[in-house]
Amino acid sequence: MKKTLLRLVLPLMLAVMMLPALPLSVVAEEALTVTVFVGEPRDQPTSDNKVFKMIEEEFGLKFEFEFLAGDLNETLGVKIAGQDYADLMDGGNYAEKLIEAGAFINLMDYISEEETPNIYQHVEPYLKRLLNEDGELFIIPNYGRYYNTEDYPMNYVNGPAFFLQKKVLAWDNYPMIKTMDEYFDLIERYVAANPTNEQGQPNEGFAILCEDWRAFCLFNPVQHLMGRPNDGDVIVDIDDNYKTEAYCIQDYAKHYYQKLNEMFHKGLISQDTFVMNYDQYLAKISSGTVVGMFDQYWNLQNGNDALRAAEMFDSTYQGLPLIYTPEQAGKEVEEHYLNGTVINVNRGFGISVNAEHPERLVQFMEKMLSDEWQKMIWWGIEGEDYYMEDGRFLRTYEQIQDAANMVWRNKNSAYVLTNSMAKKQGEMDDGNKWDPMVQPECYFLQMNDYDKAFLEAYGMQRPLDFFNDPIELAPYGEAWQIDVTVDQDANDAKLGYQDVQRKMLPQVIMAAPEEFDAKWDEYVAAAEAVPVSDFVDFMQESILELVEQVTGN
Amino acid sequence: MRRAKASTGTALPDRLGLSKHSFWHTLWQQRQLAFMSVPMLLYIFLFNYFPLWGWITAFMDYKPVLPLLENKWVGLENFKWLFSRPEFLGAVRNTFAMAAINLVFGFVFPILLALFLNEIRRTRFKRTVQTVTYLPHFLSWVIVVGIAQTMLSSTGAINQLLVSTGIVSRPVFFLGEGRYFWWLVGFIHIWKECGWNSIIYLAAMTAIDPGQYEAAEMDGAGRFKKMWYISLPGIRSTFMVLLIMNIGYLMEAGFEIQYLMGQNVVMDWSQTIDIFALKYGINRGQYSRAIAAGIFKSIVSIALMTSANFAAKRLGEDTLL
Numbered sequence: 001m002k003k004t005l006l007r008l009v010l011p012l013m014l015a016v017m018m019l020p021a022l023p024l025s026v027v028a029e030e031a032l033t034v035t036v037f038v039g040e041p042r043d044q045p046t047s048d049n050k051v052f053k054m055i056e057e058e059f060g061l062k063f064e065f066e067f068l069a070g071d072l073n074e075t076l077g078v079k080i081a082g083q084d085y086a087d088l089m090d091g092g093n094y095a096e097k098l099i100e101a102g103a104f105i106n107l108m109d110y111i112s113e114e115e116t117p118n119i120y121q122h123v124e125p126y127l128k129r130l131l132n133e134d135g136e137l138f139i140i141p142n143y144g145r146y147y148n149t150e151d152y153p154m155n156y157v158n159g160p161a162f163f164l165q166k167k168v169l170a171w172d173n174y175p176m177i178k179t180m181d182e183y184f185d186l187i188e189r190y191v192a193a194n195p196t197n198e199q200g201q202p203n204e205g206f207a208i209l210c211e212d213w214r215a216f217c218l219f220n221p222v223q224h225l226m227g228r229p230n231d232g233d234v235i236v237d238i239d240d241n242y243k244t245e246a247y248c249i250q251d252y253a254k255h256y257y258q259k260l261n262e263m264f265h266k267g268l269i270s271q272d273t274f275v276m277n278y279d280q281y282l283a284k285i286s287s288g289t290v291v292g293m294f295d296q297y298w299n300l301q302n303g304n305d306a307l308r309a310a311e312m313f314d315s316t317y318q319g320l321p322l323i324y325t326p327e328q329a330g331k332e333v334e335e336h337y338l339n340g341t342v343i344n345v346n347r348g349f350g351i352s353v354n355a356e357h358p359e360r361l362v363q364f365m366e367k368m369l370s371d372e373w374q375k376m377i378w379w380g381i382e383g384e385d386y387y388m389e390d391g392r393f394l395r396t397y398e399q400i401q402d403a404a405n406m407v408w409r410n411k412n413s414a415y416v417l418t419n420s421m422a423k424k425q426g427e428m429d430d431g432n433k434w435d436p437m438v439q440p441e442c443y444f445l446q447m448n449d450y451d452k453a454f455l456e457a458y459g460m461q462r463p464l465d466f467f468n469d470p471i472e473l474a475p476y477g478e479a480w481q482i483d484v485t486v487d488q489d490a491n492d493a494k495l496g497y498q499d500v501q502r503k504m505l506p507q508v509i510m511a512a513p514e515e516f517d518a519k520w521d522e523y524v525a526a527a528e529a530v531p532v533s534d535f536v537d538f539m540q541e542s543i544l545e546l547v548e549q550v551t552g553n
Numbered sequence: 554m555r556r557a558k559a560s561t562g563t564a565l566p567d568r569l570g571l572s573k574h575s576f577w578h579t580l581w582q583q584r585q586l587a588f589m590s591v592p593m594l595l596y597i598f599l600f601n602y603f604p605l606w607g608w609i610t611a612f613m614d615y616k617p618v619l620p621l622l623e624n625k626w627v628g629l630e631n632f633k634w635l636f637s638r639p640e641f642l643g644a645v646r647n648t649f650a651m652a653a654i655n656l657v658f659g660f661v662f663p664i665l666l667a668l669f670l671n672e673i674r675r676t677r678f679k680r681t682v683q684t685v686t687y688l689p690h691f692l693s694w695v696i697v698v699g700i701a702q703t704m705l706s707s708t709g710a711i712n713q714l715l716v717s718t719g720i721v722s723r724p725v726f727f728l729g730e731g732r733y734f735w736w737l738v739g740f741i742h743i744w745k746e747c748g749w750n751s752i753i754y755l756a757a758m759t760a761i762d763p764g765q766y767e768a769a770e771m772d773g774a775g776r777f778k779k780m781w782y783i784s785l786p787g788i789r790s791t792f793m794v795l796l797i798m799n800i801g802y803l804m805e806a807g808f809e810i811q812y813l814m815g816q817n818v819v820m821d822w823s824q825t826i827d828i829f830a831l832k833y834g835i836n837r838g839q840y841s842r843a844i845a846a847g848i849f850k851s852i853v854s855i856a857l858m859t860s861a862n863f864a865a866k867r868l869g870e871d872t873l874l
Contacts, residue, residue: 101838211817272707503817503818510726
């Protein structure tokens with residue numbers, strides 16, 4: 001009896017134990033799960049996301065995302081210490097750390113004209129700039145590869161500018177503000193006449209974000225006032241054999257910080273601005289009380305969008321390209337905030353050494369770079385997300401609103417993945433723009449009436465029209481892209497220099513007017529003691545090397 | 554015992570010829586107890602001692618991409634680098650200063666609070682005060698720092714009070730002036746932990762024989778005399794044990810509060826050794842230097858702990874070690 005029972009039960013038990021194993025092995029053959037790390041806080045796409053479904057059907061790939069929670073630099077540090085890499089890694093602004101730690105495979109082993117024609121065609125013109133000394137490529141840039149066009153890629157300026165609430169310009173009857181002095185003078189007059197905003201909250205003349213790496217709001221203005229586009233912490237003199245210097249400790253920088261010192265003592269800059277974090281900054285902007293600031297548009301965009309969502313259109317910002325007067329700069333300055341299009345070196349996905357099927361991932365990237373999939377990435381599905389008329393790609397107002405809506409996107413777009421992947425920008429072969437928000441029809445359709453009237457008062461069509469045309473990109477690209485982590489002394493000097501700036505520039509700005517000069521000298525001495533020259537020398541050398549690589553002389 | 558021996562035959566130590574007072578003999582006698590402590594020992598070894606193996610990277614130029622032992626040995630180079638950095642020396646100074654402030658405040662205020670609470674005879678009022686004062690202990694530092702930042706900003710409650718009463722003419726820049734930082738940290742610690750820390754003293758005071766108070770009253774002692782001559786000596790041994798323990802933690806000036814509240818402007822006063830290690834190790838990838846800083850901190854902690862213990866022994870108090 002006992003034996004028969006055992007005979008009956010045993011196979012049953014075995015079968016039960018096998019059960020969970022069975023479907024798993026079937027799935028494994030069907031779809032490969034790819035782990036992805038993205039160095040930005042985002043939402044998970046929904047499980048019924050239509051684009052990810054199409055990707056799974058076509059490529060047999062499923063994606064498991066880890067998005068940033070907390071500090072990117074620390075998160076990557078922990079991952080490196082534990083060699084705990086996802087298959088695809090986007091290290092954002094700290095990708096160099098991953099490269100330095102050997103986290104990525106060399107993509108050049110997989111890229112060739114025959115195997116991956118799309119990728120090859122995509123990177124080929126920029127290989128000199130993209131490959132490192134050993135001829136390796138770890139990341140295919142996510143942005144900055146333009147096809148068929150030389151224009152500035154947007155209708156507004158996404159980068160650096162001095163921003164001012166539109167109502168301030170309207171209040172002063174739409175003046176053309178060109179210089180730093182005019183700008184601060186207008187802020188002073190406006191705040192004197194309007195101590196509070198419409199909601200009765202006190203207006204703050206000028207805000208300066210000084211937190212962590214976003215402290216570029218504090219460091220960067222001087223190079224632009226001197227008439228150069230963004231090169232990061234150094235300014236490069238193209239006409240003087242690419243002479244490189246740290247601009248924030250030069251005499252011409254003093255004019256800017258002296259102006260801020262003046263503004264501080266007039267009560268137009270709040271002391272709290274030096275200790276606020278990014279969230280507090282955005283909250284302040286969203287409340288509509290910040291009259292002006294220096295920033296890059298993408299950094300303040302969330303605040304500006306919040307104002308728009310609250311229909312406080314007159315409190316949204318217009319970027320202004322300000323320069324020094326000839327006396328301040330010591331020479332005649334021409335405004336150059338916009339640079340030629342620049343390939344986004346080392347930003348985007350790399351394939352980590354932990355990935356089991358790198359060749360499949362490269363092939364996936366290759367197929368995604370085809371025109372057919374690029375249309376899907378940028379525009380979506382015809383009839384659902386856009387429509388065609390006379391060969392033009394168009395969207396209705398609702399479709400534009402949807403595409404800007406995060407909740408909609410999580411369900412209907414693979415944005416979280418494709419944002420870090422190689423993309424085509426500029427124009428399709430038939431003259432349509434790849435980016436819907438650059439397609440003029442779509443841009444003007446979504447523009448609100450306040451903005452239209454505002455621009456009309458200036459006789460302009462786009463916010464971009466306040467700026468001069470982009471200058472030709474220097475052969476070295478933009479100097480902030482140069483990877484300093486390869487040289488420990490230079491890197492220490494760069495970080496030390498930034499620490500000195502973050503610590504002492506606020507003190508310079510808050511110093512009593514009669515102590516300003518002494519405080520400034522103290523600051524310059526501290527920067528020189530770092531020594532900042534280690535960093536500048538490294539940059540000078542790298543820039544000259546790059547120029548030689550790219551131009552051949 | 555004798556019967557057990559008879560039933561199991563000769564015990565193992567006897568068969569091995571070990572003397573009755575040797576370590577192994579005692580161990581055998583307490584084998585059940587010893588066996589029960591094995592998991593704890595394993596745990597401590599695995600998670601507390603074994604990772605110390607990683608300390609060898611402090612003597613290397615460590616790059617995570619290479620296998621551990623293939624990294625270049627540099628001897629004491631990393632330590633030399635540390636002590637040549639004004640930034641690190643500043644971090645050591647800040648750690649000690651804030652720890653000392655925390656240590657002193659951390660004794661004075663809770664003991665005072667406990668003394669006062671001990672004098673209150675209405676239990677309901679006493680309980681309420683106790684609960685209200687220890688509740689902030691359960692708030693996370695993120696929230697506490699958030700509250701502090703709001704209160705201390707130029708438009709915050711404290712500045713409004715100071716300005717409206719005419720004590721200052723302009724709002725004080727509490728969060729951006731380095732010289733305030735240590736004291737802010739001290740006071741915020743008190744705000745958060747004072748009530749919680751007073752519980753243990755209060756418990757020690759309730760253990761004092763009420764007869765002593767009555768006797769003192771008969772001798773004409775007032776409230777303060779009773780506090781001074783009975784309550785305080787009554788918690789003396791509790792105080793000493795806590796003092797020794799806290800001195801061991803002296804290098805733990807705290808991490809979260811400085812990390813959250815230490816903006817760049819006050820960096821020279823806010824950076825502790827832990828933050829220094831985090832900045833260089835995790836943020837800048839200079840793991841060896843960060844570990845060297847950590848080792849320095851551990852060694853100083855151990856030295857402090859043993860000397861406090863030694864001092865307590867000399868004073869004729871109970872010791873921990």
